[in-house]
Amino acid sequence: MAAGAALALVACGDTGNDTAADATAPEPAEVSEVTAAETVAPETESVAPVAAAPADTMATDVFWGDTHLHTSDSADAFAFGARLGPEAALKFASGEKVTSTTGTEAQLSRPLDFLVIADHAEGLGVTREIYNGNPALMTDERLARWSKMLQAGGKESAQATLELIDGHTKGTNPEVLGDPKVMGPILKNLWQSRGDLIEQYNEPGTFTAFVGYEYTSVPKGDNMHRVVVYRDGPEITNNVFPFSSTVSEDPADLWTALEQYEAKTGGQVLAIPHNSNLSNGRMFALVDFEGAAIDAEYATRRARWEPIVEVTQIKGDSESHPFLSPNDEFASYGDAGWEDGNLNIVGNKTPEMLSGDYVREALKRGLTIEKDTGVNPFKFGMIGSTDSHTALATADSDNFFGKHTGVEPGKRRANKTDGGGSSDGIRRLGWQYLASGYAAVWARENTREALFDAMMRKEVYASTGPRIQLRFFGGCDFVAEDAEASDFATRGYAKGVPMGGDVAACADGAAPSFLVHSVMDPDGANLDRVQIIKGWVDANGETQEQVHDAVWSDDRVRDADGKVPDVGNTVDLSGPSWTNTIGAAQLATVWTDPDFDPTQRAFYYVRTIEIPTPRWTAYDVVRYGTELPEGAELINQERAYSSPIWYDPA
Template structure:
């Protein structure tokens, strides 16, 4: 048992809570009341997908920071990370602290990494695979990575444990790592009235048979957690529905306050398997209960929608903004580039005709409406969050101008441009919660009052209901919106005319050293099924315009901002039909700014906008090779965006609200 009893004296403090605060969400933990408690809720920014040295793919990339370091980084502290040679020389610090974080190390390998890396008195520590994991040579590290993925059932063999477990106690290592994961979360959780920072006990369930990503981040509400996590070793080929069933048995069906969510991520790399048709009613109900939100963006790409800029063709979409941070491949082999060369054909670009529709979340949402017509229940009712998937213990490190990589030495310094050019810094999870506490944040995620960002921090509100035209001018706008409507993630039913949609956005204020970018456009994306049973979508620009004159200075990437700093509007669907089920969500597009890769290329003396970019790249590569680099380093900086389907040296940072669903009955 963890030493949580020291907080028992706080029981009496719960009795002093104002009645309005007690009624806003259920409290399941003992802690001091938060001084900052807002009934109209506040935006809290966080990261629910973070790996540390407890994860095999973090440790074998020369990354040595543990969960305590990750939480310290999230709160604004500095940590030391490996450089491209694997030496611990890079100091990293986030530009703005986060409000909440969950460390989500791979549960499958808790005990095995414990045995392989922590105690040289254990015989298993000296098993060759463990020695390769600790090696400093990049090729030995990559061979070890392949071995680990095979043990996890991600290649051809079923899940199995390392031989190191035959000579050392991996079960004990599992327990130790799980206890340390809990302790680190407890040590950094602010239980005082300041409520300055929230942590969650969490882990990652790492299913990826044949490298098709089915990963979930498992987030617990409080300190009531199972004795051990449910991993792929428990589910085997029964897959994620078995995860849900076992989470019920070990957590939610227990006679305590255990509660849990599983958050899918990277459906873009799932080979079409993440959002399959439910095989039975139990699977539908479990998905709806355990997975209220999906991670829409992280460093391995965005999963909203997909558009090929060269072919002017989308994956069941004509939305040109769907070219944003798309990974060319459709599986986890997308990371198979070393020293500038792609090492596996499965990392190559997959044509739209072969790319599964439901890799993209918007298509899954549309198909959910169709399934409801057939079965009476929509299995894909998901809100949105973003996160980083940092494997460098760097939660929230989603800033383009402060990006140190997320894969240890594998994308440190020049290797970021060389081998992970099409990756990105990831995104953030934002919740509208009354206070910065576990119960309040968890409840916000459960009701889907969340939004995702690509790394910046705009404020985004979205409501639907019976709302006044002049609501934006009302001093009590939020009180009225909650009283007469539902927020993002909510449901509205059986209307005779279009609901009133309130959309209120404020630009990211930025930091003292880096101002936020103005907003270019505010959009509402609608999905529905028409009278012929065909799924449809439409994008409405409700504020701003594409040709607003904003841009960047190609010489130095300084922004030329001519956009909006804020926008508030009550909007109605001009094509609304009372008998058509539909969903609506908001997308906020910022003005163009330079991508992280452009900034890092320019820092190396290679300007993607320059006519002599190729000669600059040759010179910079020669300098990098003189310092130890192998192979071509900087030629990707000079990719011509007119010949690349998904790449541009500039990007438009964005935010996506969780949808609001309209039900005709």
């Protein structure tokens, strides 16, 4: 398979809110073609087929999408300058060329299969109304002042944005913004027109457009956000409006609203927590929003309404952290700049908070809570998405349009400072944002119903950007030849359960086995290794974890400490480019836990890691001559995370 790293952006100047655009921009440097991989898929042996599982239980295709995209309908996106709305977002995601807010032509090299436009419920469309000077809002002195500042653009617009977002965080925004008599008609018109537009672009079998929004709870700056996704179309969703954190910042009240929606309409809906890394320990705390210990009722409700979690996105990766996983050499990914504080204020986080911030630790905590209450509130699958506020859903390193329009492609964006929506605290640097991520869904067809149902059963996985194909099954009867069989997926369903499922105890206390199959992005980099991460509760009630290298490339041999040596590095930063002369096009194995204890609850998930490739910052250096600050990262090893499979001795 050949992998291309051609530059996909048109050169442009930095047109951020605080500086004028460059009059000219350097022509993109020529980038060498990435060479074809020498590694090829292993030849499959002639293996006797197994009886297939029922056809309606087998997911046959993987579909790629973004469940977390903001447009100019989001108050913060519009205030930061975004002028592309939902229609442009739908066109871009489905493969059409659009012009970004800052004037750059933008197009995906490969269209997405589905999209959720998740604009904030809080003040949906309100910044545009402030900007336009809606008479119903201009009676408030602050809103009138913000209107003039937004229209002025530049630093004044940026300042108005910071004040607006900071006011929402602290609950000090003008009361009129929470007045249903004023905001109700604005929201109703916008919500219904959005639903009709989304339906227009929904093409079952080709491109799925979901109705959704973001519930943006930020108590004292602690990120408690959720994306809400409907299985239904506007004939139902147009009649029930988004639930806002201005009504309640307690996610349990959001679950009540979702429950009422299903009871009232007969529809279906779910919620996806995200950016747990910025919650100051609250997203996966051992207590509820009010500080009471999690009981069975709370655990049941949370597991019901939040079947999946967004583990990676532009504002950092939330899988794990070196403090929590000191023996995991790959735990530090995308945490620079995001590990020290909550959403708005850098520098106020203590190490103890990290346990409630990261997904792997949450999975471990879930086992403990299940042991005590009988229910696991954190039994979720994993996806990635962008959280882009540009209306452009792209997590491709060579086609990265930034978090918001102030950091769309340009010479200075990697050096810009950003307060994460707060006027207080130390600023984060532009290079610390990730070009991440995508949601991968295994389903039988590309429709709202099939994709939503796959999310509910957690047959999904996360990618930091590359379209790595990943399958993961657990059962009691897998044998080595299953990994080499051409019908390995059929065998997976027939002999076990897919990612997101539960493995029951095997006969005579035998250890379950896991069938793993991972294939490189056909337009991307080879694979370094496939790991299986295990978490469990030991006999003393303490949570434990272990990272296992299950299969790796290039015939490397473990060292004296049991570690697999580094795969190497072929990145040429002058391109930037890399070569697939190291790594493997695909990796597959059947793995069995060498330390299995049939009496212990446990979970297992897969982490597939690519060989090193250039980061988006490396492309900016070549395109624009960007001079990066000390410590800026230019190379990374992108990855995919499967949803777990759980083992329960009961």
